[in-house]
Amino acid sequence: MTNYIGKAVKRVEDKRFLTGKGRYTDDIVLPGMLYAYIVRSPYAHAKINNIDTSRAEKMDGVVKIYTGKDIAESGINGIPTGWQVNFKNGDTMKEPPHPLLVADKARYMGDGVAVVIAESREEARDAADEIDIDWEELPAVASAKKATEDGAPLVHDEAPNNKCFDWELGNPKEEVDKAMKQAHHITTLEFTNQRVVPNAMETRAAIGQYEEATGKYTLYTTSQNPHLTRLLLCAFVLGIPEHRVRVVAPDVGGGFGSKIFHYAEEALMIWCSERLKRPVKWTSDRSEAFMTDAHGRDHISKAEMGFDKEGNVLALRVKTHANLGAYLSTFAPCVPTWLHGTLLQGLYVTPKINVDVTGVFTNTVMVDAYRGAGRPEATYLLERLMDTAALEMDMDPAELRLKNFIPPFDGVEQPGYQTQVALQYDSGNYHAVLKRALEMVGYEKFRKEQAEARKEGKLLGIGFSTYIEACGIAPSAVVGALGARAGLYEVGQVRVQPTGKVSVFTGAHSHGQGHETTFAQVVADRLGIPLDDVEIIHGDSDSVAFGMGTYGSRSLAVGGSAIVKSLDKIIEKGAKIAAHKLEASEEDLEFAEGKWTVKGTDKSIAFGDVALTAYVPHDYPEGVEPGMDFSSFYDPANFTYPYGAHVAIVEVDKDTGHTKLKRFIAVDDVGNVINPMIVDGQIHGGLAQGIGQALFEGAMYDEDGQLINGSYMDYTMPRADDLPSFEIDRTVTPCPHNPLGVKGAGEAGCIGSTPAVVNAVMDALRPFGIKKDLEMPLTPERVWRHMQS
Amino acid sequence: MVTNKFDYIRAESVDDAITLMVKHGMDAKLLAGGHSLIPAMKLRLNAPGVLIDIRKIQELRYIKKDGNKLVIGAGATHHDIATSELAHQTYSMLPEAADLIGDQQVRNIGTIGGSLAHADPAADWPGVMIAAGASVHLKGPDGERSVPAEDFFTGFYMTELQENELLTAISIPLPPEGTRSAYKKFMQPASRFAIVGAAAAVTVKGGKIERVKVGINGLADAAFAAGNIEKALVGKEPTEANIDAAVEGTGADAMVMADHFASEEYRLHLAKVYAKRALMAATQ
Amino acid sequence: MHLKGSHQFNAPAHQIFKMLMDADTLARITPGVSELEATGQDTYKAIANVKMGPVSGSFSGNLEVAEKHEPESFVLKIQQNSKIGNVAADVKIDLEETSSETTRLSFDGKARLSGLLARTGQRVLSGVANTLSKQFFKALEEELENLAHQPA
């Protein structure tokens, strides 16, 4: 049996994780390894008058202490950003330097100031306490909106009003204003899409290893994106030769975006190792992770949606202040613009849309992509508008959506759908997912139950959300035109070994997504060989030609397609060899079930025999090279556009404001599915994170820029008993432009779920009037206060 | 994740622990379950020079009936109490509260003595002990003494424990017939400590409340007995209306805490709601 | 963090005011303060040891008395640094005579925390503040009582 696609194949990577044999960065111990501890700013904004390391240097086991001054003096460039978004007037965005350690001034609580390197973790930690820093605290600003006001503290002198860029997309503002004037009803929301902390369970870690004898550098790092890290490290930060640099991302314990980016600690460990000629390891504590891992979301938005009398959407107007943090992280400028503004069409035929975004520096840690990246923010905005509008216009929220959906199109017979905000959707049947969700929830029955419950004073609520996302990032030419400083293709190499076993090298990286299984299914299925004969190799820049990593639900759509391209080349070459061996013409052969057969006969040759012939080419077709090893670069023709409908049912405790999520229904369309078990798992995880944002999570900076809930004692992570079992289903609308017809599933759950939950709470609170200005997370006190007001 | 350096000594007995405390003075800390102390030490919020480990002192780990009292050794873990039939028979709020502390891993290691001596105002045991009318037994170089739970908690992490004194046991008078109890807790969602916890022990005779005791934790800087409720309910029928009226004003003269999870106003509101829930559970 | 509280004392305002202006007394009654050394007119160097439950830290820094309006009010400006974080506080203290022999002392101000204390201490901060102010009031009361019992 070699038919693997669409089957819930158990994961091949599980055995090592289940037996404690996973190999994460912090598990790695190299001979002679030193340990680094990074001293960080306790202030959000402060001048460094002096650093005295003399006492610390004398501590046991201390090998060396470097400060920001050492970094500055060695002339290292800072960490660059990978995306450029210019001002509306054409001026280049502000891109202040982001040093590995700061020398003059700290710009967020957690900014690195010095690194202590010692023989042991304990000694490095002890010595750090003996460093004396003379700080001069400066006024700080943490809110994106306040930061743009006149007189606000400046994070970087070169960015007046802390503006990094301002940006606009969609129809001209005047057209949208005109359409709004004709609206029968306008729903307006002003809200914060709060800052959340990705919180992958494995904290970041990095080991730098420089070998003097060979001039080789190795970086072991917790990265979703090892090749890009290598490129940035070599070409922009340290100026070291890329061909002598190996970046390894071994087993990585979750990322959710936060490990896509090139972080200062990675370059710092390499730099320290080069100086000390010994490997140096840094492992983040959780408290440190809260302060220094890039956070997600943090938009302050005003959104207005105009409707005609019948409830048809006429126009959408959005103004967003996006917090970028103190420096620009790798994808920071792209997230609130090209991953947010472009998704504001949603699933609706809104004829006029204008979105205006200001990117803002603040004295907080960097903000960048977090599961969904921009798309959850867009979805939250649209779906809160939809449910609120339905309440205000006294319409059914499901009906209002069905009325405004873009009609079905498959992208083959019917063309893709051109939005007002730059994208062209590939294929979709949006009515189908919502109708299926309504069926699963038993909508009419629920409304009756709700009415009964209300009579008894119980607060039951139902909330909807439908979403679309742009995944499979992305056509290089398109993203290049939008400001990306790299291409976004993927690399897939298939190496058939002489015995017919297959090694596959992918530039995508797996940190929980199960590539080692899903990709192997694709390969085994196409080649007609047992799954066990396929090995997927990823995460090591020395093994894999190149890669753009895993994020934006792109691995299978882009990385998988690159592998398919190479498989096609293998089969094509195999046919030449098979034809020679079978003394037939290529056209007379067909490849199926792992063998080439002369059509209409029982003459055939197995894949393994062809492989062996390719490596032992004694009897071989003329003009054909020996070996079977092909590498392909796949650059997609378009993004992919998964979509779905989510429904939440909640009960609010009238006495305390506590929300209990009772049911969660998700119907997603992620295109074709290779491994339904893995896709379901991706959806589940995304749902938990999206629900987490709605009800529990939120990083809180006080007005002095202090992160005041930087530990699990104060930052609420969703636990098993906070969540119900999920009820999920899907429809399948294949992607018309990639060979697998897949769209991507990693972010779907996280994008759709947040507004569904918030809408459900608002619906539960309906007996108290129409509530719309409740901020996430919907903590019991906030909900209780709303019931009082 | 790295504590400061310290010396570790395992005490073999209660007397041994006291001798060690006298010897090492202010620089020493007792280590029971360690689930408050060790995390603080890992963050370097605390750096004692000596840890005296009392976790393995067997003479401290018991739950037994002694005459008309239930006596719980300070070394009994939360799990021990959660699964103790004896504790359940005495006051069902004992295992009920034990089960709401931390998580299974914490309950396996954390001890009642450690929790009471630590006196975290958001911990669950203080309110329960007050409602149970418990006495806390202390032993020091000058001998033994006992303090009513109601007087034991004096402030934020502060108790009647004097220097070099060890909390050895808690004794709880067996309740009169017709007594029921409950502990209800509104959790801080991240740490799962109590934002407000209310323990109620109610004795009903002939349809009237003969005795009632309510302990509240989480609300103020120390757990306290809600005297207002006692005054309002004794002699009354345990009806919802009477309970509603009785919980009014709960915590009114307490120094109420506030943080980003719950403001003073909200905490005061919750105190009423949870006092009522505990009372309802113990009477209805 | 908002700091707020008040307490009634059995002493006239000027007496309390005088007492609070005396460095030795202030060092004695301020919880945790082990040393208060004058560095100039109304400015002090202060060393404090705070031991409270899970937290134990040695702080050092400055204390300044500003905006003095004897005997009605003054502002206490405190900056204390430690390995576990820093505290900066501005607290206005008002003394209002409620009768010839009684005075209500109220304080109102803001403490700003940074570093580890800010990040991990939120759950305990208002409790710490409450207890410290309770201790302060109690100590001041005792100090006033001692004074009353001393022969004039």
Added chain:
Amino acid sequence: MPTKITMTVNGQSVTKEVEARTLLVHFLRDNLQLTGTHVGCDTSNCGACTILVDGNAVKSCTMLAVQADGSEVTTIEGLSQNGEMHPLQEGFREEHGLQCGFCTPGMIMAAVALLDRNPNPSEQEIREGLEGNFCRCTGYHNIVRSIQYAAKKINEPKKAVAS
């Protein structure tokens, strides 16, 4: 001042000298190279470091190695017997109860203790029993299924084994 400690880890007796401040999790990872036990936080909340000490689930980041002197310790590496996966390990694989694998060892060890005390837990009891363990990947849905799978397997009549 290093202290000599002896304990039984996964059935083998080990004696080592450690600093008093060495956490049990660091002892396992650094001194015994048992890196299956992970560190996910520094406040004793996440449970990634959960192991069994004398049969009880504990968070090894909140216990000193010296406190475990004389104890019997089981880590994820010691769970399979004679090359056979424990029903929980099997359950997590069958029901896709893991993704990135980082929380998995702690989650499984917590589940071992959970089933030990309650061999037939309801879904709600499983969810409550996992309150000391965070997973960021799975949304817990399949972890619950995995534990149900294992419970069923453990409670099956042992005839399969006997034959």
